[in-house]
Every structure is written in C-alpha cells, then in structure tokens.
Amino acid sequence: xxxxxxxxxxxxxxxxxxxxxxxxxxxxxxxxxxxxxxxxxxxxxxxxxxxxxxxxxxxxxxxxxxxxxxxxxxxxxxxxxxxxxxxxxxxxxxxxxxxxxxxxxxxxxxxxxxxxxxxxxxxxxxxxxxxxxxxxxxxxxxxxxxxxxxxxxxxxxxxxxxxxxxxxxxxxxxxxxxxxxxxxxxxxxxxxxxxxxxxxxxxxxxxxxxxxxxxxxxxxxxxxxxxxxxxxxxxxxxxxxxxxxxxxxxxxxxxxxxxxxxxxxxxxxxxxxxxxxxxxxxxxxxxxxxxxxxxxxxxxxxxxxxxxxxxxxxxxxxxx
Amino acid sequence: xxxxxxxxxxxxxxxxxxxxxxxxxxxxxxxxxxxxxxxxxxxxxxxxxxxxxxxxxxxxxxxxxxxxxxxxxxxxxxxxxxxxxxxxxxxxxxxxxxxxxxxxxxxxxxxxxxxxxxxxxxxxxxxxxxxxxxxxxxxxxxxxxxxxxxxxxxxxxxxxxxxxxxxxxxxxxxxxxxxxxxxxxxxxxxxxxxxxxxxxxxxxxxxxxxxxxxxxxxxxxxxxxxxxxxxxxxxxxxxxxxxxxxxxxxxxxxxxxxxxxxxxxxxxxxxxxx
Numbered sequence: 126x127x128x129x130x131x132x133x134x135x136x137x138x139x140x141x142x143x144x145x146x147x148x149x150x151x152x153x154x155x156x157x158x159x160x161x162x163x164x165x166x167x168x169x170x171x172x173x174x175x176x177x178x179x180x181x182x183x184x185x186x187x188x189x190x191x192x193x194x195x196x197x198x199x200x201x202x203x204x205x206x207x208x209x210x211x212x213x214x215x216x217x218x219x220x221x222x223x224x225x226x227x228x229x230x231x232x233x234x235x236x237x238x239x240x241x242x243x244x245x246x247x248x249x250x251x252x253x254x255x256x257x258x259x260x261x262x263x264x265x266x267x268x269x270x271x272x273x274x275x276x277x278x279x280x281x282x283x284x285x286x287x288x289x290x291x292x293x294x295x296x297x298x299x300x301x302x303x304x305x306x307x308x309x310x311x312x313x314x315x316x317x318x319x320x321x322x323x324x325x326x327x328x329x330x331x332x333x334x335x336x337x338x339x340x341x342x343x344x345x346x347x348x349x350x351x352x353x354x355x356x357x358x359x360x361x362x363x364x365x366x367x368x369x370x371x372x373x374x375x376x377x378x379x380x381x382x383x384x385x386x387x388x389x390x391x392x393x394x395x396x397x398x399x400x401x402x403x404x405x406x407x408x409x410x411x412x413x414x415x416x417x418x419x420x421x422x423x424x425x426x427x428x429x430x431x432x433x434x435x436x437x438x439x440x441x442x443x444x445x
Numbered sequence: 446x447x448x449x450x451x452x453x454x455x456x457x458x459x460x461x462x463x464x465x466x467x468x469x470x471x472x473x474x475x476x477x478x479x480x481x482x483x484x485x486x487x488x489x490x491x492x493x494x495x496x497x498x499x500x501x502x503x504x505x506x507x508x509x510x511x512x513x514x515x516x517x518x519x520x521x522x523x524x525x526x527x528x529x530x531x532x533x534x535x536x537x538x539x540x541x542x543x544x545x546x547x548x549x550x551x552x553x554x555x556x557x558x559x560x561x562x563x564x565x566x567x568x569x570x571x572x573x574x575x576x577x578x579x580x581x582x583x584x585x586x587x588x589x590x591x592x593x594x595x596x597x598x599x600x601x602x603x604x605x606x607x608x609x610x611x612x613x614x615x616x617x618x619x620x621x622x623x624x625x626x627x628x629x630x631x632x633x634x635x636x637x638x639x640x641x642x643x644x645x646x647x648x649x650x651x652x653x654x655x656x657x658x659x660x661x662x663x664x665x666x667x668x669x670x671x672x673x674x675x676x677x678x679x680x681x682x683x684x685x686x687x688x689x690x691x692x693x694x695x696x697x698x699x700x701x702x703x704x705x706x707x708x709x710x711x712x713x714x715x716x717x718x719x
Contacts, residue, residue, distance in 0.1 A: 156541065162618045163540030170531035171546065173588045178553055181564035188564065195571060246458060249451050256455075262705050263459040266466060269701045271647035273665040274690035277672065278469040281683050287480045288468070319462070372555065380559045383649045387669055402559045402650075409563045410654065418563040426560050433555075 185419040193416040211420040221408075221421060224392070224399045225428070227310050231400075232378045232432075234314035239374045240367060243322050247329030248359060261330075265323035272320065276387045279316055303389050306397035313384045313398055321377060325370050332366030333359070368440045372433050379429045382406065401425045469694070473497070473687035496684035497692075503685070504671050506692055509664035513646055513693075516582045516663050520645040521638055523587035528637065531588070532596025533622050537608060547597075553590045559650060561585075566654055577658045586645050592637035599633035600626055639704055643697050664693045 157164060187193075189211050191204045215221050250260055267275060282289050283302040290297035298305055302312045336359060344354040360367075381400040385392045392399025401421055409418020468485060472478065476493040500506065534540065535547055565585055575581030603626060611621045627634070649665045656662045662670070668689040 158538075158540040158543070160534075160538035160540050160618065163534040163538030163543060166530040166534035166538065166618075167540075167543075167546050169527040170588055170593065171549075173527070174549060174553060177565070177585050177587075178556060178561065181561045181568060182556075184564040184568065185561065188567070193567075195567075246455070249455055252451070254452060254455065256452075258705070260455050260459055262702060263463045265701065265705070266698055267462055269643050269647075269697045270466070270694040271649075271665050271697065273647075273649050273669045273672075274469070274694040275465065277668075277683075277686040277690035278465045278472065280672075281472055281478070281480070281687065282465065282468065284480065288482065288485060291481055323462070376555055376557050380557045382559055383669075387672060390673070402562070405559075405563060406650075406654075410566060415563050415567050422560045422563055426557070429557060 185422055188416045189420040189423050191416060193419070195413050195415065207416075211416045212424070214417055215420045215424065220396055220399065221401070221404055223396050224401045224404045225424075227398060228378055228381065228400055230310045231314045231317075231381065232375060234311055235318050235378055236371055236374045238315070238318045239322065239325055240370055242318070243325035243370065244329050244360070244363065244367070246322070247326045247333060248355065250326065251330060251333045261326075264326050267320045268323040272383045273387065275320060276316075276384065279388060283312065300394075304394050306394050309389050309394060309398035313381070313388060316384060316388065317377065317381070321374070325374070328366055328370055329363060332363040336362035364440065368437060371436045371440055375432055375436065376429060379425055466694070466698070469687050469690055472683060473691045475684055478683045493684075496688035500668075500671065500685040500689040500692075504664075504667040504689065505660070506664070506689070508660055509662060509667045510692070512579075512661055513663040513665070515579050516648075516652065517642055517645045519579060519583035520586045520589065521641050523583065524589045524592045524637060524641045525634065527588050528593045529596050529627065529634070530622070532593045533600050533626060535593070536597045536600035537603075537626070538618065550590050550593055554594075558585070562650065562654065565651075570655055576655050577661050578655075579661075581655050582652050582663075583645075585651060586648070589637070589641040589644060592641050595637055595640070596630070596633055599630040603629055635704065639700065642700060646697050664689070668693055 190206060192207050193204050196202050281287055285301035290301060298308055302308050340358045341354055344358050382402040385398045385400050385403050389398040392403050405418045405421040409415045471487055473496050474492050476491050569581045570576040608621060611625055652663050653666045656666060672686055
C-alpha cells in the first residue's frame with residue numbers, strides 16, 4: 126500500500142507534462158469523440174507498443190530478407206536484399222529443423238497435460254473442500270517462482286544420482302532424464318507443465334464460476350453421475366477457457382528458452398532438447414547472424430499462428 | 446466412513462507442487478549434498494549457512510538483488526503511471542481509435558515476446574547503445590499490457606453517474622482520474638503491481654542478453670551464469686546454487702503468499718468479467 130502512495134504524485138506530474146488537450150475539446154470534439162483527451166492518455170502506451178512491438182516486428186521481417194550483420198554504431202554499410210536466402214539457409218539447417226521438431230514433441234506432451242490436469246484440479250478446487258486456500262496457494266507457487274531458481278532444484282532432483290532416481294531405484298532411466306536424448310524434451314515438457322499449471326488452474330476456476338448451477342441440477346435430475354456431469358456439463362461449459370488455455374500454452378511452448386538453456390546445458394544432449402528460440406539466440410547473437418536469427422523468429426511466428434488457427438478450429442468445433 | 450478421494454488427490458498434488466521448494470531450502474543448508482532419501486530430511490549434523498556466503502562471494506547477492514529491484518521497480522512504475530492512464534481512457538473515455546487501441550492491447554498479449562528478441566537486441570544494444578544499462582533492461586517491459594487490461598476492467602465497474610457528476614462540476618479528466626477513480630480502484634493497483642512484479646523479477650532471457658557487466662546483472666542472470674560456468678569449481682555446487690535459488694525465489698513467493706487472497710480473487714474477478 127505504501128508503495129502506491131509514494132508513486133502516485135509522480136503520475137500526476139508526468140501526465141501533467143503532456144500538452145493540455147482540453148483546449149481541443151470544443152474545436153475537434155466531434156471528430157475525435159466525446160473525450161478527445163483520451164487520445165492523450167493512451168499516447169504513452171501507444172508509443173510503447175509501436176517502439177517495442179510493431180517496429181521490431183517489421184524490423185525482424187526486414188532483416189530476414191537482407192544480408193544483415195552487426196557493425197560499429199554509426200557505420201554505414203551496404204546490406205543487400207537477398208530474397209529468401211536466409212530462409213533457405215534456416216530451412217536446410219538440420220539443427221533448426223530438429224529444434225522445430227522438438228517443440229512439436231514439447232507441445233504434444235505439454236498442451237494435453239496442461240488442459241487435463243488444470244481442468245481436473247480446478248474442478249476439484251471449486252467445491253467446498255477443506256484447506257482450499259492452502260491448495261490454491263501451493264499450486265500457484267511454482268508459477269510465481271523464477272524459472273532460474275526452480276531449474277536449480279530440478280537439476281538436483283533429476284541428476285543421474287539425484288533423489289528421483291534414488292526413489293525409482295532399478296526403474297531409473299539410463300542415461301538419466303536430462304542427458305537422455307529420448308527423455309530430455311519430455312522432462313522439460315513436464316517441468317513446464319508443472320511450473321505453469323497454477324496459472325491455468327486459476328483460469329479454469331474463473332471459467333467454472335460461469336457454469337450455471339442449474340445445468341448440474343438438471344444433469345443430476347436426468348440421472349447423470351459425477352463423471353457424466355463433469356463430461357457433459359463442465360467440459361462444454363468451460364470451452365472458451367479451454368481455447369484460451371490451449372493458445373496460451375502453445376505460445377509458452379514457442380517461447381521456450383530458459384529451460385533448455387539451463388536444464389539441459391544448452392539444448393543437449395546433442396540438440397535433442399534445443400528449442401527454436403535457443404537456436405535463434407545461438408545463430409543470431411552468439412554467431413552474429415541476426416538476419417538468420419530473424420528468419421527463425423518469423424518462421425516461428427508463422428508456425429504459432431497456423432497452430433493457433435488449427436487449435437481454435439479443433440477446440441471450437443467440438444462445442445455445441 | 447467415505448474416503449475423501451478428492452481431498453487426498455489434492456493433497457498429493459500439493460505435495461508435488463511444494464516439495465521442490467522444500468527440497469530447495471533443505472539442499473541450500475546442507476554441508477554435503479545428500480541426494481539420498483534420508484537427505485530430504487534436515488540432519489542437524491549436516492546443516493550450514495556456508496552455501497549462502499559462498500554464493501554471495503561469487504555473485505554479490507546484494508548488488509544482484511539491487512539490480513533486480515531497480516529493473517522490477519522501473520517496470521512497475523511505468524505500468525502504474527502509463528498503464529493506469531491507458532486503462533482509464535479505455536474504460537471511461539470515448540475518443541477516436543479507442544476500439545483499435547483495445548484490440549491492439551489484446552493482440553500484444555499473444556505475441557510471443559522472445560520472437561522480438563533479435564530485433565530488440567539489434568535496436569537497443571547496437572543502435573541505441575543501451576547495453577549494460579537499466580533503461581535498456583526496462584524498456585521492453587515498461588508497460589505491462591495485462592495490467593492495463595486489469596485496470597480497465599476495474600475502471601469499467603465504477604458507476605457512470607460518478608463521472609457524470611464530476612464532469613458537470615467541471616472537473617478535468619485528470620482530476621477525475623486522480624481524485625475519484627484511482628482511490629476507488631486501489632485493489633486493482635495492488636493486483637497490477639503484483640502481477641507486474643513477477644514478470645521482470647523472474648525474467649531471464651532479456652537481461653541475460655543485454656548485461657555483460659556482472660555488477661549490472663539481475664539475480665536471475667548472475668545465478669544462471671554461476672550455474673553454467675562457475676559452479677563446477679565449487680566445493681558444494683548444488684548447495685551454493687540452491688542457496689542462490691532460495692534468495693531469488695523468496696521475494697516473489699513471499700509477496701504472493703502475503704497477498705494471495707487479494708491476488709487470486711482479483712484475477713478471478715477480472716477473468717470472469719473479461
């Protein structure tokens with residue numbers, strides 16, 4: 126609370142520094158709407174969006190079609206248009222293709238697991254149950270903790286000689302989880318599911334408030350059991366939330382970087398857990414080819430958009 | 446008596462979610478790393494605070510925490526100042542282009558930020574020379590769009606008569622916002638601060654890219670550098686990493702636990718009404 130009070134006077138000062146738009150009201154009120162000062166209020170936000178989202182997005186597309194390289198600031202160099210050369214280089218790069226395949230594996234595990242677990246847990250939490258607050262808090266804690274911190278303890282847990290393998294005993298995989306080329310990506314997918322689940326549980330909890338109690342009553346009058354009413358009332362009732370969860374989980378998957386960078390030591394073993402963003406970082410910044418990096422980024426955006434469209438169709442069509 | 450399956454399942458779930466954090470704390474206090482099952486229980490003979498001094502000697506926890514704090518504070522300040530203005534305008538003012546701004550705000554939330562990493566890196570580091578600076582760190586996160594959305598939702602819930610009355614009295618919009626609207630949506634401000642906090646505090650990729658100077662790195666970055674490079678040389682690398690992890694995770698987790706009631710219920714509300 127005290128923080129707000131400290132911050133508040135400054136807001137007035139800053140906002141007051143903008144040109145006084147009240148004067149325009151009488152003159153241009155008709156053209157600019159009833160409260161033209163609104164445009165002034167959103168201007169800083171719009172400038173931010175233009176500088177941080179729109180311009181870089183356009184710049185990325187520009188770089189991906191040119192031979193772009195790092196130079197000393199102010200140096201004027203020729204950066205010729207090269208058409209689809211960067212894209213051709215990216216698409217023929219086995220490491221990039223592998224990374225896109227890896228993210229596919231990630232999404233196949235992460236998205237269904239996230240939707241299923243968060244819906245079931247939210248449903249269980251939505252009833253009058255002992256320790257409800259405790260459960261909500263404990264499911265949410267991984268989401269608020271820094272990934273870098275949590276990765277530290279997962280490394281310790283899933284180490285070849287770690288607690289998980291000790292508990293599993295003879296069932297422990299060999300080579301161990303994070304150094305096993307078949308298990309590294311699934312382990313990361315499970316890690317991310319675990320970490321994000323609390324957020325998605327909250328989304329579903331909110332959606333469950335919108336499912337009418339009458340529908341449950343009607344279902345039970347029709348003789349539907351618990352499982353049946355979950356399937357026939359709850360699942361369709363939260364479908365809009367499911368669409369959102371699927372989309373957000375997909376975007377999170379496309380953003381994967383910290384986990385392969387730290388958990389599997391840079392996408393190991395041998396690229397089995399490399400993600401497109403990791404490769405983008407290696408090619409674009411470590412190896413100094415921002416044009417190639419941008420091409421990976423553009424392809425990733427296109428991939429996510431296509432996937433989002435397909436998912437929306439798929440999740441939406443099941444609806445009534 | 447019926448077995449409370451639902452309760453037991455939730456309890457098992459809570460164990461899975463909380464155990465790594467418990468293990469983080471226990472591991473950070475062990476003299477010798479003990480990955481056996483017995484090691485999951487604190488052993489008085491194997492407890493030490495040495496891991497904390499070791500990680501502090503390597504990455505200067507105070508300085509890293511300060512950097513994380515400045516980075517996070519800057520983002521919160523930007524969000525509170527400009528985000529509240531934008532949220533208020535989107536909720537209560539009719540002006541040309543409002544619909545477009547609103548759609549843009551929603552669109553931005555699904556743009557994967559990491560994809561802008563390369564162009565932002567080129568612009569901020571190479572063109573503007575803002576590498577190793579707080580400004581460069583803060584800029585891409587300066588206004589949290591989700592917080593703008595939450596502010597808007599709260600301003601929308603206020604009764605229109607309130608604003609009409611103030612306008613008839615001749616109050617300017619800035620005055621109305623500051624004297625009438627903001628005091629009524631204080632919970633929204635708190636929610637905005639909390640949800641904005643965890644973003645930059647936990648952010649890794651961006652500050653990692655633009656800070657090469659160790660004394661400007663936020664804790665998430667310096668800890669990960671320790672994890673990937675230095676820890677191999679340490680006597681008890683896991684202990685030191687887990688000690689650093691506890692320091693990094695503690696502020697966000699503590700804030701969340703203190704404010705969880707308000708935090709969870711307000712995000713529920715904004716979700717329902719969105």
